[in-house]
Amino acid sequence: MHREDHLRVDSLIIGAGFAGMYAIHKLRKIGLQPLAFEAGNDVGGTWYWNRYPGARCDVESMEYSYSFDNDLQQEWQWSERYASQAEILRYASHVADRFDLRRSIRFSTRVVAAEFDLATDLWTVKTDRGDVVQARFVIMAGGCLSLPRMPDFPGRDSFTGKLYHTGSWPHESVDFSGLRVGVIGTGSSGIQVIPQLARDAAHLTVFQRTPNFSLPAFNRTSDPKAQAWHKRHYAQRRERARYSAGGIAGHPLAQRNALDVSPRERENEYEAAWHRGSTGFIRLYKDLLVNHDANETAAAFVRRKIQEIVQDPAMAERLTPKDHPIGTKRLCLDTDYYDTYNRPNVTLVDVRSDPIEAMVAEGLRTRDALHQLDAIVFATGYDAVTGAVLAINFCVRGGERLATKWAHGPRTYLGLMTAGFPNLFLVTGPGSPSVLTNVIAAIEQHVEWIADCISHLQETGVQRIEADPAFEDDWVAHVNELAASMLVMKANSWYMGANVPGKPRVFMPYPGGLGTYRMKCADVAFKGYEGFALSGQRTVNPELIVSV
Numbered sequence: 001m002h003r004e005d006h007l008r009v010d011s012l013i014i015g016a017g018f019a020g021m022y023a024i025h026k027l028r029k030i031g032l033q034p035l036a037f038e039a040g041n042d043v044g045g046t047w048y049w050n051r052y053p054g055a056r057c058d059v060e061s062m063e064y065s066y067s068f069d070n071d072l073q074q075e076w077q078w079s080e081r082y083a084s085q086a087e088i089l090r091y092a093s094h095v096a097d098r099f100d101l102r103r104s105i106r107f108s109t110r111v112v113a114a115e116f117d118l119a120t121d122l123w124t125v126k127t128d129r130g131d132v133v134q135a136r137f138v139i140m141a142g143g144c145l146s147l148p149r150m151p152d153f154p155g156r157d158s159f160t161g162k163l164y165h166t167g168s169w170p171h172e173s174v175d176f177s178g179l180r181v182g183v184i185g186t187g188s189s190g191i192q193v194i195p196q197l198a199r200d201a202a203h204l205t206v207f208q209r210t211p212n213f214s215l216p217a218f219n220r221t222s223d224p225k226a227q228a229w230h231k232r233h234y235a236q237r238r239e240r241a242r243y244s245a246g247g248i249a250g251h252p253l254a255q256r257n258a259l260d261v262s263p264r265e266r267e268n269e270y271e272a273a274w275h276r277g278s279t280g281f282i283r284l285y286k287d288l289l290v291n292h293d294a295n296e297t298a299a300a301f302v303r304r305k306i307q308e309i310v311q312d313p314a315m316a317e318r319l320t321p322k323d324h325p326i327g328t329k330r331l332c333l334d335t336d337y338y339d340t341y342n343r344p345n346v347t348l349v350d351v352r353s354d355p356i357e358a359m360v361a362e363g364l365r366t367r368d369a370l371h372q373l374d375a376i377v378f379a380t381g382y383d384a385v386t387g388a389v390l391a392i393n394f395c396v397r398g399g400e401r402l403a404t405k406w407a408h409g410p411r412t413y414l415g416l417m418t419a420g421f422p423n424l425f426l427v428t429g430p431g432s433p434s435v436l437t438n439v440i441a442a443i444e445q446h447v448e449w450i451a452d453c454i455s456h457l458q459e460t461g462v463q464r465i466e467a468d469p470a471f472e473d474d475w476v477a478h479v480n481e482l483a484a485s486m487l488v489m490k491a492n493s494w495y496m497g498a499n500v501p502g503k504p505r506v507f508m509p510y511p512g513g514l515g516t517y518r519m520k521c522a523d524v525a526f527k528g529y530e531g532f533a534l535s536g537q538r539t540v541n542p543e544l545i546v547s548v
């Protein structure tokens, strides 16, 4: 007998990170009794797994937090401008306690398959622990950056030292003192972990494939007066964030083009923005993400900063990004990143000119050298946006598999549903703003839209909703057109799937901004869920639904 053989629930949520947690709360509010499966043994999602030294958010704490409950946002005190992983995890735990979420979650349980039956309009969901659960609605809340990616270097198993991935870090603290440590990758995670490891390790070797643009975070302890001010103005600030492009009230509302101001004025603005320590840098001017020449003014400014900070000109040159416009890969925020390369115990290996050939017992062999290492940290990122979705075998009984449908790239309507897979909602799915925004703001918008939609279905007695393929085609075309009009297509980024060999090159998130997207989704709902087919009358006896 399976753990919960043939349990039937009204709604099943996959994941108990920030998306899944809010989905539980919101679905309860509309009278449902959701059940969630979570692979970790507690809540927090990305903040549960990413425990590497230096992990912290690059959105300010006052904004990277839930807005749905005023008491919650008033009572929680953030200790730093940019919260550390540990603090965000404490916050997630507090939210779980405060709203009694854990009673709806089965931890240490990974969903492996989900099959929709067109005859009953029910999903059958299976887990790696043998659970088989039927659900009317499935809400995929497994996160956009939750499937860590380890490049498959030859000889990986022969390395005798310790291996780590930033996205799946041990729970106990790891002592690197006295060790020779290698870090592969210089994205947001690498840029955060490298300065920490350089301080602890005897020697640190950084294996860099693509230099990235990074700005100093100027993180600091929270100013109580500023926090109190923020809390007094939360209502307006949150509303502004909701209708902003990036889901962040504190980002500048660009009024002018970079190319319309004098070089001196621009330089002064960049200098001031550099010292503000925020990814809002890239939103200073309207044309920065659409016009190459405009972008180049900002990129050149940051390149000069790198040359100023890094003392060895050859090292500075290798750290200077030249192959993509600034902001087309995720702009990083750091603490002492470039300065770390002034330390005598840090070596930088450019793996484009000196590629990694194999892992060997003693360390890493590149074409030109053997790097002897006691530990290797993979900061090599994720199979982003679609990875966690496709890790589950979603299919329709006797019909298509989602992996087949998305073989040439994800296809969704509004990033919320994918045609042919009824009653499956995606939170921050491909085709939605998700990773291009403050993701908590994006999550709240999605969960609220989904809850309103399910509420509407319940009230009208409809038991099946699915995206119309024609509307999906139009949405996919619209996202592609928007991306094509921007510089984002000029980078080999994970937004494009470029970091995963063989993954289709499709710009996955919606780049039109959260505010615009929110209005579009609201309009669709207002028009009676335009572009969705609503069908079937409820047949399931509510008494069959088990309390969880």
Ligand code: NAP
Residues within 6 Å of the ligand: 056, 057, 058, 059, 145, 151, 166, 184, 185, 186, 187, 188, 189, 190, 192, 207, 208, 209, 210, 330, 333, 351, 356, 379, 380, 381, 382, 435, 494, 499
């Ligand atoms: P990432 O941005 O994908 O960076 C992965 C790094 O590993 C890149 O430098 C990549 O080089 C390198 N790499 C991958 N495969 C490699 C290989 N075979 N050989 C050598 N190098 C290889 O991943 P991430 O740093 O984990 O960040 C992912 C996203 O998570 C971020 O963009 C951000 O959205 C989020 N994040 C946010 C924070 C924060 O809030 N502060 C912190 C961490 C992560 P290429 O560039 O050449 O592919």
